[in-house]
Amino acid sequence: MQPKLALVLVASAAVALAQTQSPAPHSTFEVASVKLNPGGGSGAHVQALPGRLLMDNFSLRLLIQFAHGVKDFQISGDPPWIGSDHYDIQAKAEGNASVKQMEGPMLQALLADRFQLTLHRETRQLPVYELTVVKGGVKLQLTRQGDCTPYSVDSPPPPPTAGASRPIFCGYPRMGSDGLNRTLEGAGVSMAVLAANLSRSELHRKILDRTGLTGTFDVYLKWTIDSPAGPASPGISDDPTGPSVFTALQELGLKLESAKGPVEVLVIDRVEKPSAN
Numbered sequence: 119m120q121p122k123l124a125l126v127l128v129a130s131a132a133v134a135l136a137q138t139q140s141p142a143p144h145s146t147f148e149v150a151s152v153k154l155n156p157g158g159g160s161g162a163h164v165q166a167l168p169g170r171l172l173m174d175n176f177s178l179r180l181l182i183q184f185a186h187g188v189k190d191f192q193i194s195g196d197p198p199w200i201g202s203d204h205y206d207i208q209a210k211a212e213g214n215a216s217v218k219q220m221e222g223p224m225l226q227a228l229l230a231d232r233f234q235l236t237l238h239r240e241t242r243q244l245p246v247y248e249l250t251v252v253k254g255g256v257k258l259q260l261t262r263q264g265d266c267t268p269y270s271v272d273s274p275p276p277p278p279t280a281g282a283s284r285p286i287f288c289g290y291p292r293m294g295s296d297g298l299n300r301t302l303e304g305a306g307v308s309m310a311v312l313a314a315n316l317s318r319s320e321l322h323r324k325i326l327d328r329t330g331l332t333g334t335f336d337v338y339l340k341w342t343i344d345s346p347a348g349p350a351s352p353g354i355s356d357d358p359t360g361p362s363v364f365t366a367l368q369e370l371g372l373k374l375e376s377a378k379g380p381v382e383v384l385v386i387d388r389v390e391k392p393s394a395n
Contacts (some may be wrong), residue, residue, distance in 0.1 A: 145223040147171075150209040152232045152392050157204070165277070166217045171225070173207040178233060178389070181205070185225040188384055191244075191322045195237075195386040203391070234390040244381040247321065247374040248328040249313045249367075256371035258335040261288070265336060266305035291315055291337060299360060302339040312337060319343075321363065324381050325374065341366040 155175050162180060165172040176184070178200040182193060209228065211220055229235045269287035289311055291304025302315060313325040320343045342360030364374055 145219065146227045146231075147209040147220075147224055148212040150207065150228055150232075152228070153206050155204040155206050162204075166221060168214045168216060169211045169220075171207065171209045171211075171217075171220045173205075175204050175206065177201050177204050178229070178235075181207075181225070181229060182235070182237075182384065185222060185229060186384060187222070188382070189317050189324070191324075192381065192383050193386070194240075194383050197389065199391065200386075200389060205392075232392040234388055235386070236388045237384050237386045240383050240385055241380050242383050243378055244383075245323055246377050246379040246381065247316075247323050247325045248377050249309065249316070249325055250328050250373055250375055251331070252368060252371050252373050254371065256329070256331060256335075258337060258370055261306045261334045261336050289334065293318070298342050298344075300339075300341050300343060300363070302337065305336045306334045307337045308332075308334050316363070319363065321374075324379070326377075326379060329372070337370070339363070339366050339370070 162176045163174045164176075164184075173181070173184075179190070179193060179196060182188070182200075183190060207228070209220070209224070211224060215224065265286070266288035267285040269290060286305050288306030289304070289308065291302050291307050291311070293315060294301040294303070300319065302312075302319075304311075309327045309329045309331045313327040317323065317325045340360070341363040343363075361369075367373060
């Protein structure tokens with residue numbers, strides 16, 4: 119079972135595949151620290167504010183996904199340690215660099231420098247899923263004005279004060295994990311955003327929006343993934359009777375159909391463990 123991911127993906131969802139291009143020479147952090155995580159954390163966490171990026175308990179594999187805007191299944195040629203070793207990053211940018219700049223080109227440059235990471239892109243024909251509407255139509259409520267808070271990755275709001283609930287941002291659904299149980303909840307969610315977020319789940323395939331729906335919706339999905347081999351971890355809540363993601367989607371008037379299509383893949387040419395700093 120993969121470690122429970124307590125990852126705030128609000129800002130990273132906006133980092134596009136186009137950012138896999140080599141960053142400009144000036145797109146680097148002024149000061150950055152990369153240290154091996156001692157292994158006591160419960161998940162990966164990120165805090166990004168203009169000019170400052172803090173990342174805790176990230177594997178290099180997850181860092182690559184974050185920096186290049188790809189999914190796990192789009193990384194090839196990697197040694198096992200990039201998924202097992204975890205790192206903490208503290209980075210400060212000169213001036214007031216945007217969150218998008220830091221989480222994309224600047225983080226790419228940091229990984230290239232500290233991990234000697236070089237890679238190239240290929241397009242491969244891989245299994246995909248197509249998200250479509252079932253006969254009878256979609257069973258989702260259109261998002262109304264005021265249901266969610268607009269969000270910009272270049273001007274994020276400050277973190278909520280202690281005890282205050284985090285607002286619901288338009289177009290950035292939250293994905294939750296509890297043992298084998300998964301949830302996806304959000305407002306102002308387009309079908310393209312829903313497909314992209316489902317691509318980050320354990321389906322391990324790119325999901326293409328083929329619904330033809332142009333509006334934004336309030337979405338709540340709850341499903342259970344297949345149990346991995348081996349005993350469950352102590353204290354983990356598993357519900358083997360929960361619906362699969364396919365059934366959960368059908369209850370909303372949507373379905374996933376298997377197909378094959380072009381998928382961009384990042385191929386790792388070189389990578390090394392970083393030296394202590």
